[in-house]
Amino acid sequence: MSPTQVVGFWVIAVLLIALPGPDWAFTIAAGVRDRTVYPAVGGLMAGYVLLTGVVAAGVGALVAGTPAILTVLTVIGAAYLLYLGSSLLKDPGSPGLGTEDAAEAVPWWARSLRGAGVSCLNPKALVLFLALLPQFTDPSGAWPIPVQIALLGALYIVTCGAFYSAVGAGARAVALTRPRVMRALPRVSGIAMVALGLVMLGENVVPLL
Secondary structure, rough: OHHHHHHHHHHHHHHHHHHHOOHHHHHHHHHOOOOOHHHHHHHHHHHHHHHHHHOOOHHHHHHHHHHHHHHHHHHHHHHHHHHHHHHHHOOOOOOOOOOOHHHOOOOOHHHHHHHHHHHHHHHHHHHHHHHHHHHHHHOOOOOOHHHHHHHHHHHHHHHHHHHHHHHHHHHHHHHHHHHHHHHHHHHHHHHHHHOOOOOOOOHHHHOOO
């Protein structure tokens, strides 16, 4: 891979990461509810590590080329978003933001697991990785294609981690200084997750009925 290819991929990755979606909603909610956003962001990154491995191993092409598998993954991902969103709407969190009790109510590994589910159970992310990563590899390069895909995936993951850490920290800073925002943000995130889940179901399930 040439430096131009790497820079070009990174610019597109930043633009894609900056588009609001499930990751945004989950990160903002975690920034408001949790004492630290890093377990949640780490989970998102872990999900993308798995997706990168799937694409590098060639499994992504099989999955993306099988509509039935993609439909099943979409339904699972949509159901997971609906679950997380409805949970936020049911319990948006108490005004005691950042207290020790609130931080310890959900262990860090559970927050990370939720983040991995958000990023990993998103079939659109798999198709995105499948379409994006190979375009920036060099078949005549010194490194094998799977290695190049892994390196590009790592660049995406690091960028994703830095971006969403900033988003979560920003949401927390705003919530700490504005109590009304603190109470509203989890609900807004919950509504966004539910809406995204319904859209995913509508795009893939309704046409089959």
